[in-house]
Every structure is written in C-alpha cells, then in structure tokens.
Amino acid sequence: MGKFKQQGEKSTPALNAGSMSDIIFMFLFFFMIITTMRESTLFVRVNVPQGSEIQKLEKKSLNSYIHIGPPIEERKFGSAPRIQLNDQFAEVSDIRAFVESERAARDEVDVPFITTTIKCDKEVKMGDVSDIKQELRQVGALRIMYAASRRSKDTY
Secondary structure (H helix, E strand, C coil): CCCCCCCCCCCCCCCCCCCHHHHHHHHHHHHHHHCCCCCCCCCECCCCCEECCCCCCCCHHHEEEEEEECECCHHHHCCCCEEEECCEEECHHHHHHHHHHHHHHCCCCCHHHCEEEEEECCCCCHHHHHHHHHHHHHHCCCCEEECCEECCHHHC
C-alpha cells in the first residue's frame, strides 16, 4: 500500500474584497432612504390625550406643528405651559409670523392644503388652546388638527 503524505498546513483562501464596496454602498443607500430627519427638537413635554374618532393624515409633508406643554427643563424655563414653534419658544402673537413663514416655504399649489397640527399636553388649559385657535383664525389658517393617541378598546 501506498503511503499518504501529509501535505503542509492548509491555508484559507483569500477573501475577495471586490464586491465589498458594492455591499457597503448598498447599505448606505438603504439607510439614507429609510431614515427620516426630525424637523425640530422638542423643548416641551407633550402627553397627548386619547381620542375616539381618529383619522390618519394623507400628506404629512403639508403639516406645520404647534407644540404646547410644560417645558422639559423646568428649572430653566419654569413649569407653566409654553408654546413651541419649530425649535424655539414663542408667544401667541408669534403664530402669525410662523404661519406666514410656513406658507412661504411651500409651493403655491400646496398652500390651501397646509394643516396646522396642535400637539397639546393633557394638562394644558383649554383657554390657552383657544387663544392659539383665535390667532390661527385671524391669519386664515383654518385647517386645524389636534394630535391624539388611539384609545384602547378596553376603555370604552
């Protein structure tokens, strides 16, 4: 019988890195497509109330948001509810300029379809919300939506 010779140490074949760049770019494009950028940083705490009649929006890109609630940093800004427009605190009188800037940023065709969404904390008094609604009415922003969370079926 013949002898089997022990061949030297077998090495693993080299990894073909030719398609590695294709895979990396494919992941890069995938994450660029699925990632959404946050439009503003919240400085107020908003715990929206539950709603029974909830409808989903058709075009979220035509929304402008008004956040109302107590500041997250209470030591710095106090505990009274504040209004946040984009990335800054504002007063009711600043809503006019906010709505005009939102209209200017959109196409003229889309301006009649802009919806102002009020995201309001549960504990905010209705008088504050009413003041904001009156200011929106004077500006002509009549499409208003209130943000709410879906009510669970057990609470009916």
